Amino acid sequence: MPRRPSSARKASSRQQPASDLSVLLAPTEKSLSQLAYERILDLLVKRELPAGTVMQERRLAEFLDISRTPIREALYRLETEGLVTRAPGNSLIVKEFSLGELIQILQVRQMLEAEAAILSIDRISGKDLDDLEAHILRLREHGDPQAAENREVDKRFHELLAEASGNAVLAGLIRDLRLKTQMFNLSRLPERFAPVHNEHLAIIAALRAKDPNxxxxxxxxxxxxxxxxIMRKLGAIG
Known part of the structure; x- marks a missing residue:
């Protein structure tokens, strides 16, 4: 379990007197469950909880300072999304995605994200495209930007196109597949910062031209x- 951040805020679901205004302002069980989900998901994506880690309710509750019921609900949601899985003995562990699974995920993303981008052509605003392009150009001109900055802009790019499709189901599927891609251990793979920026800029130009092909x-x-x-690098590693 990673070190507990000093800024972790208390999220208690203990009952307060009905006359106390704080009971009206306190987080609901539903919001605590969402908070727990987001915090655990962040740990998974950053691989602070690597593949194979046993997800213990009690330890997560202590670390996140959230009661066990919201933690249990968050883990159930992560299990239904395929990010954690049952091991022998019924314990929950962080799923390890194989190269074969990653390739299949990317193949599906290829189809869904292309469709989402085409649907977004008449929905996405020029301002959104301008803002996104400005972020990409700033990173490209920086020369040696931080990996986290690049990944944040990449996330923003793909989310914007998915959400601008106007199809919430499609956007949700793309989000889930992107999370699974991030769960794959890419730490030994080269960052494709410059090529990715150029590819994103080409897509933005096509969206501006309203050219679906x-x-x-x-x-x-x-x-x-x-x-x-990924395949070339892993082939070289193997």
């Missing part, structure tokens, strides 16, 4: 290049 080709090439880069 160019949008589909751009998104397809972008995810295909990610897949090929």
């Amino acid at each position: 160019a949008v589909r080709a751009g998104v397809g090439a972008h995810i295909e290049n990610i897949k090929l880069s």
Whole structure:
């Protein structure tokens, strides 16, 4: 379990007197469950809870300073999303995604994200595209930006296109698949910062031109290049 942050805030679900205004302002059990989910998910994506880690309710509750019921609900949600799985003995562990699973995930992302981007053509605003392009150009001109900055802009790019599709189900599927991609241990793989920026800029240009064929080709090439880069690197490692 990673070290507990000093700023972890207390999220208690203890009952307060009905006359106490704090009971009306306190987090509900539902919001505590969402908070627990988001905090655990962040630990998973950052791989502070690596693949194979046993997810113990009690320890997570103590670490996050949240009661066990919201933790249990968050773990159930993560299990239904396929990010944690049952091990022999019925314990929950962080799922380890194989290369084969990652390739399949990327293949599905290729289809879904291309469709989402095409649907977004008439919905996405010029301002959103301008803002996104400005962030990408700033990173590209920086020369040696932090990996976290690049990943944040990458996240913003893919989320914007998915949400602008106007299809909440499609956006949710893309979100879940992207989370699974992030769960794969890519720490030994090269960062593709410059190529990714150029691919994103090409997609933005296609969206501005309202050219569905160019949008589909751009998104397809972008995810295909990610897949090929991973396969080449892992082949060299193996």
